[in-house]
Amino acid sequence: MSEGKRDLPEAAKRALAEAEARRRAAARPAAPPGEIGGPKGPEPTRYGDWERNGRAVDF
Numbered sequence: 001m002s003e004g005k006r007d008l009p010e011a012a013k014r015a016l017a018e019a020e021a022r023r024r025a026a027a028r029p030a031a032p033p034g035e036i037g038g039p040k041g042p043e044p045t046r047y048g049d050w051e052r053n054g055r056a057v058d059f
Contacts, residue, residue: 008016
């Protein structure tokens with residue numbers, strides 16, 4: 001046996017592998033949800049295009 005390290009049972013090795021996989025999955029940021037019913041293209045308030053179907057839309 002090496003100093004400072006012990007042989008782990010198979011169940012413990014599996015648990016450590018599962019915990020590591022969960023940590024990696026939690027570290028990945030989730031994709032932002034898509035906008036429903038919003039304007040197609042760039043953000044209208046940033047590009048000065050607030051008109052939709054001939055009407056000016058104010059928030």
